[in-house]
Amino acid sequence: MDNLQLLTYIVVGATFALYIGIAIWARAGTTGEFYVAGKGVHPVANGMATAADWMSAASFISMAGLIAFFGYGGAVFLMGWTGGYVLLAMLLAPYLRKFGKFTVPEFIGERYYGNSARIVAVLCLIIASITYVIGQMKGIGVAFSRFLETSYEVGLYAGMGIVFIYAVLGGMKGITYTQIAQYVVLIFAYTIPAIFISLNLTGQAFPQIGLGSAMADGSGQMMLDKLDQVVTDLGFHEYTTQARLSGLNMFVYTMSLMIGTAGLPHVIIRFFTVPRVRDARTSAGWALVFIALLYTTAPAVGAMARLNLMNTIQTGEVGAAEGNLVYAERPQWFKNWETTGLLKFEDKNGDGRIQYYNDKNPEFAAKAEAWGWQGNEMVKVDRDIMVLANPEIANLPNWVIAIVVAGGLAAALSTAAGLLLAIASSISHDLLKGIFMPNISERSELMASRIAMAGAIFVAGYLGLNPPGFAAGTVALAFGLAASSIFPALMMGIFNKRMNKAGAIAGMLAGIGVTLFYVFQHKGIFFIKDWTYLESWGQNWFLGIEPNAFGAIGAVVNFVVAYLVSKITAPPPEHIQHLVEHVRVPRGAGTATGH
Amino acid sequence: MLNESAQAYWRANLRLVAFCLAIWFLVSYVFGILMVEQLNTFQLGGYKLGFWFAQQGSIYTFVILIFFYAWRMSVLDRKYDVHED
Numbered sequence: 314m315d316n317l318q319l320l321t322y323i324v325v326g327a328t329f330a331l332y333i334g335i336a337i338w339a340r341a342g343t344t345g346e347f348y349v350a351g352k353g354v355h356p357v358a359n360g361m362a363t364a365a366d367w368m369s370a371a372s373f374i375s376m377a378g379l380i381a382f383f384g385y386g387g388a389v390f391l392m393g394w395t396g397g398y399v400l401l402a403m404l405l406a407p408y409l410r411k412f413g414k415f416t417v418p419e420f421i422g423e424r425y426y427g428n429s430a431r432i433v434a435v436l437c438l439i440i441a442s443i444t445y446v447i448g449q450m451k452g453i454g455v456a457f458s459r460f461l462e463t464s465y466e467v468g469l470y471a472g473m474g475i476v477f478i479y480a481v482l483g484g485m486k487g488i489t490y491t492q493i494a495q496y497v498v499l500i501f502a503y504t505i506p507a508i509f510i511s512l513n514l515t516g517q518a519f520p521q522i523g524l525g526s527a528m529a530d531g532s533g534q535m536m537l538d539k540l541d542q543v544v545t546d547l548g549f550h551e552y553t554t555q556a557r558l559s560g561l562n563m564f565v566y567t568m569s570l571m572i573g574t575a576g577l578p579h580v581i582i583r584f585f586t587v588p589r590v591r592d593a594r595t596s597a598g599w600a601l602v603f604i605a606l607l608y609t610t611a612p613a614v615g616a617m618a619r620l621n622l623m624n625t626i627q628t629g630e631v632g633a634a635e636g637n638l639v640y641a642e643r644p645q646w647f648k649n650w651e652t653t654g655l656l657k658f659e660d661k662n663g664d665g666r667i668q669y670y671n672d673k674n675p676e677f678a679a680k681a682e683a684w685g686w687q688g689n690e691m692v693k694v695d696r697d698i699m700v701l702a703n704p705e706i707a708n709l710p711n712w713v714i715a716i717v718v719a720g721g722l723a724a725a726l727s728t729a730a731g732l733l734l735a736i737a738s739s740i741s742h743d744l745l746k747g748i749f750m751p752n753i754s755e756r757s758e759l760m761a762s763r764i765a766m767a768g769a770i771f772v773a774g775y776l777g778l779n780p781p782g783f784a785a786g787t788v789a790l791a792f793g794l795a796a797s798s799i800f801p802a803l804m805m806g807i808f809n810k811r812m813n814k815a816g817a818i819a820g821m822l823a824g825i826g827v828t829l830f831y832v833f834q835h836k837g838i839f840f841i842k843d844w845t846y847l848e849s850w851g852q853n854w855f856l857g858i859e860p861n862a863f864g865a866i867g868a869v870v871n872f873v874v875a876y877l878v879s880k881i882t883a884p885p886p887e888h889i890q891h892l893v894e895h896v897r898v899p900r901g902a903g904t905a906t907g908h
Numbered sequence: 909m910l911n912e913s914a915q916a917y918w919r920a921n922l923r924l925v926a927f928c929l930a931i932w933f934l935v936s937y938v939f940g941i942l943m944v945e946q947l948n949t950f951q952l953g954g955y956k957l958g959f960w961f962a963q964q965g966s967i968y969t970f971v972i973l974i975f976f977y978a979w980r981m982s983v984l985d986r987k988y989d990v991h992e993d
Contacts, residue, residue: 380963385944388962392936395967399932402974403925407981521964525953535954553959554948563941589992591982598974605967612963897918898990 317711318462324715325722328498329475332726335494336479336487344755347484347762348415348582348738354489356592360599362489363583365496365723366731367574367600368607369445370452373499373724378699380615381622384550386557387615389862393570393792395601395608400575402597405800406584408807408896410593415585416735417578417799418743424806425814426889428748433821435739437798438578440825442732443772445577445791449732450777452725455697456718458653466778472726473774480730480770481763485586488730495723500606502720506704506713507610510617513707520613540620546631547623547670548677552616559857566862573792573864576800579728579735590899618703625706626669626691632684637666646705650698657693662686729773737766790832790861797824797867805875810893812875815882820875828867835860917988921981928977936966 354362372394380387412420418438422431450469457468479491504520511523515536528534534542541551557563574580583600584593625644629636640658650656658667662685669691672678701721704714741762746753753761798821805812805820834847853859858866895901939947940962947958955964985991 385959385962388940388959391963392940392966395970396932396936399928399970399973403928403977522953524964525955525960527954537954537956537959553956554945560941560944564937567936567941591978591985591992594978594981595975598971598978601971601974605971608967609964894914897921898914899985899992900990901992 317714320711320715321718324712324719328494328719328723331494332475332479332491335491336482339487339490340482340484344415344742344758344762346486347759348585348734348742353588354586356587356596357599358493359489359583359587359592359596360601361496361603362492363580363596363600364603365492365499365727366488366583367577367580367728368499368604368724369728370449370456370721370725372607372611373503374452374455374700374721375697377611377614377618377703378696380612381619381699382696383557384544384552384555386555386563387612389557389563389566389570391608391612393567394574395604396567396571397574398597398601398604400571400800401580401584402594404804405575405581405807406593406597407590407899409581409803410584410587411590411896411899411901413585415582416738416742417581417803418739419747421802421806421817422743422747424889424892425802425817426886427814430802430814430818431743431747433818434799434802435743437794437821437825438739439736441576441791441794441799442578442736443769443776444794445579446729446732446736446769446773447776448791449725449729450773452697453722453729454777455655456701456721456725469774469777472722472729473770476726476729476733477767477770480733481766484762485582485734488727488734489586491730492727495727496603498716499720499723499727500603502716502718502723503607503614503700504610506707506709506717507614507617509709509713510621510703510707511613514617514620520617521609524613524616536620537616540616543620543623543627547627548674548681549671552619558853558859561856562853562858562862565858565865569796569862569864569868570792572796572800572868573794576795576798576803577792578739578795578799579731581803582735582738583731614700614703618699618706621703621706622694622699623669626667632680634664634685637668639666641665643667644705646702649705650702653698655693655695655698657691659690659692661688661690667691733766733769733773736769737762740765740769793828793832793861793864793867794825796864797828797871801868801871801875805872807893807896809879810890811879811884813879813882813885816875816877816879819878820871823874824867824871827870828863831855831863831866832860913988914990917984917990920984920988924977924980924984928973931969932973935961935969940966 376390379390409420414420418431418434421434422428453472454465454469457463457471458465479487507520508518511517511520514529515523515526516529517523517526524536526536528536528539537553541553545551557566584596587593587596626638627636628638640660647656664685667690668686670677670681670686670689672681672689701717704717741758745761746758801824802817802821805817834845835852836845939958944958944962947961948956950957952960
């Protein structure tokens, strides 16, 4: 075992021991503690836990990689996954906290007076959450497969075991305190390498400033200008203006992620755990502060990783015979990632050197051919490896690399735990206690939710072994589903007194139906590639919008259908209208009760 | 039915939300996406301005907006006497 691997085992082992220790110390004894941590969590602490809960493997591992290759277009993830907190703080969190129950379907069931709405909400919640968990499982698998040098499967089993221990034992109370520790681990893991790399390239310690500063190589050239030049020299699109498909697609994509963030049940239930309504507002602000620390660093990580990667391969003048890295002299990180299969080189022109350029750009490809280049030889560069490989590409010390592994695992595990709790509570609290077994004792309910959580871990683990797409792509889809079903139903429940049961149910079904139709049409039913349909309609046929961005369209369909149906059906009963008036004012928010 | 004060409180809340969401929309969708090319003709240090809004500025604005909203709402809560404790 080499030095790096030993260090990695020590750091990851120590953080896991910490999480499990906290979970045992804070184990939940009552359903209140299990579902919402007894509502005693300070808004700053809750904000930090929310940040960890919500920043997933996609944020930590995938996002900077996506930005590195999408350039400016990566902004959809940056704005989309932060802007949703504005919606949450102003449109949902304080009112749902005032309502004072345990789960999201519980609000929908009560507001739309009946079990049918509640069951539809549980269904939407489970589909969105499971889709999201798949992304986490992929992230866990990627992190383990590289650094513990085990197979992807073994890494996944280990991750499932850890989540099982602390989520099942601790419930929300255990998860909240564990997540605070995980936030600290992941933010250090993310910013330390970023600071090192920023210092290396620009001499600025803050990556947010470094990205907008001049190169430290004495040329006086701005870092972003340099990057633009390096990528365009190899036929790629200019980094700072490279849009994601089209302006309209970016607009809709960003909107989907924002609405989806505000509609994801595991994020919403975090705001049930604060003591008062006004704490729900500030807690959303604190959550965003902690999230912004990572999200404003990510653009620097992405851009600098791209620059370092290009410079590693294109060592000299573009087009000169000596200008490219000799394959036999490739650095150690290159070899390590090759063994995972996530990085692949193919010597197309047989010169023993690596040519990495955009062969899909016909003008540049013609020029390249004149130099004897016969196609892009980096045949696979998995975007998900960028953050994990980044410290190695930049030659940072081994302990930094070890911390990054621990951080990636913290991000994936904290989110997985939060999601599993949301799934378990909707099964045990909404389906069992709320609908099928109203007389269940608190003890049995607690047991049922632990069993449900264990079941959810196995399902998630199985799907993690057969993962569709990139981690962030899969996650983006979960956002689309939450955006098209849950968010509109909640928002109309608070802001439109006239909204009734028929309208809400029709809206949710129409919204999620349209979104699933579009996504499955592109990616296959349940992401099984062979099960696509209507292929003759072509890709992104609706206004050039990609399937991951379709949630916003689904949300619009939801709003419109719900409004029209509610207009032609009877208004909700009087006590429901009183309920709406009740949630609109902060006073009288007691500690929550289970029913 | 709600009394007049509670209705006035709700209307004041809606005005505040509308104001905050207008800024939210402006910094992200307008500056970051719709007008990004025009703004990119300006520089902020080494950043093109539109690019900066899309990848940095909008996020800072979101944080400020939420705390601003929370602070204005706590003032409104007291003014209309619907605050807790």
